[in-house]
Amino acid sequence: MEELKTQFVITNARLQTEFKSSYTLEEALTSIEGFYESFLCIPPIVDDFNVSMGGKIELPSSALSKIVSLPNVNFPLVFELMNISKSKSTHVGVLQFNTENPVAVVPSWIMENLEATKGDIINVKLVTLPKGQLVRLQPMESEFIMREDYKSILESILRSYSALTVGDQLHIFHEEKAYRFIVLGVEGTNSNNQNEIYHSIDIHNTDLEIDFFIPENLQHTTETEPQPNPTTPNPQETGGIKLSTATADADLQTQICDNCLKHVPISTFQRHQLFCLRNNILCKKCNAVHLKSQIEQHNMEVHQEVPCVCGEMIEKFLLSTHKQNSCSHRLKSCKFCKVRFKVKDLKDHLAYCGSRTSQCKKCSRLIMLKDLKQHKQSNCSFPPITTPPRQPSLSDSISSILQFFSWN
DSSP states (O other): OHHHHHHHHHHHHHHHHHHSSSSOOOHHHHHHHSSEEEEEEOOOOOOOHHHTTTTTEEEEEEHHHHHHHHHTSSOOOOEEEEEEGGGGEEEEEEEEEOOTEEEEEEEEHHHHHHHHOOTOOOEEEEEOOOOOOEEEEEEEEEEHSTTTHHHHHHHHHTTTEEEEEOOOOEEEEEEEEEEEEEEEEEEEHHHHHHOOESSEEEEOOOOEEEEEEOOOHHHHGGGTTTOOOOOOOOTTTTTTEEEEOOOOOGOOEEOOOTTTTOEEEEHHHHHHHHHHHEEEETTTTTTOOGOOOOOHHHHHIIOOEEEETTSEEEEEHHHHHHHHOOOTTTTOOOOOTTEEEEHHHHHHHHHHHTOOEOTTTTTEEEEEEHHHHHHTTTTTSSSSOOOOOOOOHHHHHHHHHHHHHOOO
């Protein structure tokens, strides 16, 4: 722990030197009346689904002491996490206050959203977010949406989460497996009790509507999906979360807005369209709706191409998926020696490693590793034994010479 504290001091000093100030003027003024602290970011010792579920962090008990002394604190607590060195931020809840100062325990998938590594300094700010009304999610794997009950699963799991931020990769956990979604857009309630597009929302105890944007490569998995009930679900029956997928069923008495592609009740369509055309714009790359004033920020945070270590230029929100699934520098284990190599180097290694031999315990033959499995399955008959050609003897050589001279 002393090493971590020393690292905290050194890293914080570096940030102050490189970035002049860890806080903007607005943040500094906010911190006078609120909670704004810097912590050393580390992942959980055991980063399993029990710890990662809910998108919550662990903070020192000293942080709780400061928070409870503040006036007008809203519970449950929501924090903004900022990685100043990478200009990244996200929003989380808190699991418990039991770490040793100045350490914050952050699940690995949240650290990935912040582009943070173990030992980085993160700023933690207590915030109040607008109450969420709608989130637009894009699944990253077909396996989850192929389940008949995926909607009810998502409905149940999201009750344990605190906040959602546009551009984040949201990890949910079901049956000890992680499924990933991209948060494409969110809407919340403003001070006039009207829906408005935001960058982040609080989803504690809210009637949250969930729209799915399913990419073309995953759409075939939902062709046999049953149509949703045309009646409006009761929030009490769905645990406060209303799930919807786009449908053109006329019984719903809705009309699609050409600007935001949402299904809007016909009775309010004209008013919605006037407001939507004046304020909103549809991102043509991901079909997420944003305020016109925020579309440039969205493009920078989500769609700006950044270089991968392999040399390819990848959009920011696809970079993590690229590194895991298609990057030539990702690590993969050799099936023979189990040592991990970069994918680009693995083919040459397999050719060498698979040519090494191992003695079969049953027949005592030396078999190449790449043939060993088939050798065992064939009851030691593969590869077939070939009789080597007989080497010429000394007498054969003398006979050949004599024949040569006799011909001449």
